[in-house]
Amino acid sequence: xxxxxxxxxxxxxxxxxxxxxxxxxxxxxxxxxxxxxxxxxxxxxxxxxxxxxxxxxxxxxxxxxxxxxxxxxxxxxxxxxxxxxxxxxxxxxxxxxxxxxxxxxxxxxxxxxxxxxxxxxxxxxxxxxxxxxxxxxxxxxxxxxxxxxxxxxxxxxxxxxxxxxxxxxxxxxxxxxxxxxxxxxxxxxxxxxxxxxxxxxxxxxxxxxxxxxxxxxxxxxxxxxxxxxxxxxxxxxxxxxxxxxxxxxxxxxxxxxxxxxxxxxxxxxxxxxxxxxxxxxxxxxxxxxxxxxxxxxxxxxxxxxxxxxxxxxxxxxxxxxxxxxxxxxxxxxxxxxxxxxxxxxxxxxxxxxxxxxxxxxxxxxxxxxxxxxxxxxxxxxxxxxxxxxxxxxxxxxxxxxxxxxxxxxx
Numbered sequence: 001x002x003x004x005x006x007x008x009x010x011x012x013x014x015x016x017x018x019x020x021x022x023x024x025x026x027x028x029x030x031x032x033x034x035x036x037x038x039x040x041x042x043x044x045x046x047x048x049x050x051x052x053x054x055x056x057x058x059x060x061x062x063x064x065x066x067x068x069x070x071x072x073x074x075x076x077x078x079x080x081x082x083x084x085x086x087x088x089x090x091x092x093x094x095x096x097x098x099x100x101x102x103x104x105x106x107x108x109x110x111x112x113x114x115x116x117x118x119x120x121x122x123x124x125x126x127x128x129x130x131x132x133x134x135x136x137x138x139x140x141x142x143x144x145x146x147x148x149x150x151x152x153x154x155x156x157x158x159x160x161x162x163x164x165x166x167x168x169x170x171x172x173x174x175x176x177x178x179x180x181x182x183x184x185x186x187x188x189x190x191x192x193x194x195x196x197x198x199x200x201x202x203x204x205x206x207x208x209x210x211x212x213x214x215x216x217x218x219x220x221x222x223x224x225x226x227x228x229x230x231x232x233x234x235x236x237x238x239x240x241x242x243x244x245x246x247x248x249x250x251x252x253x254x255x256x257x258x259x260x261x262x263x264x265x266x267x268x269x270x271x272x273x274x275x276x277x278x279x280x281x282x283x284x285x286x287x288x289x290x291x292x293x294x295x296x297x298x299x300x301x302x303x304x305x306x307x308x309x310x311x312x313x314x315x316x317x318x319x320x321x322x323x324x325x326x327x328x329x330x331x332x333x334x335x336x337x338x339x340x341x342x343x344x345x346x347x348x349x350x351x352x353x354x355x356x357x358x359x360x361x362x363x364x365x366x367x368x369x370x371x372x373x374x375x376x377x378x379x380x381x382x383x384x385x386x387x388x389x390x391x392x393x394x395x396x397x398x399x400x401x402x403x404x405x406x407x408x409x410x
Contacts, residue, residue: 008118013056014111015066017073020044024052025108026059027116039108044072049079057083065115067092067107068123077125088115088122093313095120124292126277133247133274138317140240140271147173147233154181154226162213168202173230176200184215185223244270253371254278260373261363262336263329265388268321275318278368286365293318295358319357326356332384334376336360 007029016023026038038059042052056064064080064087066073073089080087090111098119101110114120125131151173155166163184169177179196190211194204202210215223248255248270258269276293283289290296294314329336336356343352367374 005117005119007116009063009116011060011062012112012116013059013061013064014108014113014115015052015064015076016106016108016111017066017069017076018044019072022048022052022076023106023108024056025106025112026056026061027109027112028059029116037109039106044075046075046079049076052076053079053083053085056080056085061085063088063115065090065111065120067095067111074131078128081128088120089125090114090120091123124277124282126274129247129250130274130277133244136240136243136247137271137274140237140244141317141320143233143237143240147230147237150226150230150233154223154230157219157222157226158184158213161215161219163215164210164213165207168206168210169200173234180211181223181227184211185220185227187215187220241267244274248273251278254368257367257371257373258364260375261325261329261360261367262332262334262374262376263325263327263360265328268325268328272318272321272325272364275315275321276364280365280368283365286362289365290358290361293322293361295319295322295354295361297358318361322357322360323353325360326353329356329360 010029013024013026021044022042024040028036042048064085066076066089068089068091077087077089098114154172158165166172172181176197180193183193183196190208193211194208197207244267251273255269255273258264258272259266280289283292292314294316330340340352340356343355363374
């Protein structure tokens, strides 16, 4: 079978990546068609990676192929990238399903053979700065999850004490809700805490009734610990967000384009951009882009009947971000809300959200390829911009010593 395939690369290396060692097989075809095979093993330390890269450069390798095995491929790829070697990081699932492999062929040699004949395609690897920013975005997601978990724990402690504030106030991290919780911890009477309600929409009588519980010293101890932890997590989240905003300066145009889409704010746009980059040409089409993001429905048919339309595997982080954006987009006066209303009746909320996320990623594709902002006739963009940014603007003015007084609406 191999004789029927055209050799695309005559000097190819395959690397079987492990945590503490890397097995490398080099396939070199000379001008007469004779194939030479060399195999070497390298350690996992930085000095070993330097030796590996030096050997490949001395051998005149055209292409290096390795699997995306956990996180261990990253240091190898980074070193090969530094010395200018063309490196393909390929999907292990695709490699597994290429037919024709013999049982006695080593993993590294099989990767070299696949690269030699062009039977695999490289995965998308973002530039170095975006790869480093992925560390920030992944950690931010963990911090955000911890923040949500601590907030839920706060709800439970209050419920345990018979205080039903969480049933009337959706967000206990809001300014007014935080002030009320702080008052409860400090032992203030419910009638005093009502004055801190501010703009809370719940009726004052209901709020007063919700605060009549039985907080013990143990409840207050745990609430104080949770409050302190929430403050630490929020401070950490703010620092990460500030770093993400600063990192978007070189990608300002693409970052701004993403923010014109309903449901995508500053931080969401930054997180999406870190995953996809600002050049989508390597994906080839909107369909392939959606498939890479795990938002393209599958097509499992048997005997002319469709068995399943479950979405395929792909970048789970992009899928998560776009589903979050979809949940925001359906709350705006946009075409996404209308499409959601038409889908949710027939397919349910979860499938409708995935469909909206699919529409969002196709929208991103066309915005980036056409280099133009999103426009929806149903949205007042000026008002939306003020609503989104006003709290941050006011906070910045106060930080720099300006006194901002908001006149009450008449």
